[in-house]
Amino acid sequence: MVLISAAWMKSADQNPGACGRMLSALVLFAALTVGLPSAILGSKFSNVSLRHALHPGMNPEVFLSESIPEYGAWQVMNEKLEPGAGILTHENRHYYLRDDLKLIHLDDYRLVPLYGEAPQAVLKKLRELGVRYYLRIGNEKNHPILAQLGVEKFLHSNSTLLYKQGPTELYRFKE
Structure with a gap:
């Protein structure tokens, strides 16, 4: 072409x-x-209808909830998580979250050495880092390297689902 x-x-x-x-x-x-x-x-734009952008003057809360699939999870995290909570995620839009919440990314330098390790070793390290929650976002599937940490191997047996909306899920790890 x-x-x-x-x-x-x-x-x-x-x-x-x-x-x-x-x-x-x-x-x-x-x-x-x-x-x-x-x-x-980009080719991965998730809301091609842009319906949320056709109504100027819309309430900011309504605009965000209609345009960003993860917004509901952010609200739950801001309202319900304890101060200083550690969250494992691929999310990088931390400016919508309370300042005291700590995001630990799936490709964090402290976690990369655990790629391919046993699930219990990964879970132990997460606990040492103070991670008590896991926020899964839809964009994770576009980055296959993130699966190397093996969260799927221990997620359902070691956590409780707190929130689910579309591909966005928030889990609390069991103690």
Whole structure:
């Protein structure tokens, strides 16, 4: 596709008349209407309807709940988790959470040496780090390296589900 576009642009450069300008405008229009939004939003944009953006002046709480699938879990975490709670997650939007909550990422440098280790060793290390919760978000499936920690091997037998909405789940590890 790029080669075809390049050939068209070369042809337009060699034909400086109205046809060449029209062809250049068409290629530029296609790049801006298809390429630019794809580059900005990415191919993994989860809410393509953008219904939440069609109502200017919407209440911020309603806007966030309609546009971000994880927002409900953030509310539960902010309201119900004890001060200083440690949370294992792939989530990086910490600015929506209380300042005292500690996020430990699945690819944290302290956890990488545990990739491929026995589930009980991973769970022991998580407890040592003060992790009592696990927040699963939909974006984790796009990063297969995160599965190396093996949370799935001990999650259901060593935790209680506190919240579930779509792919977003919040678990509390058993003591």
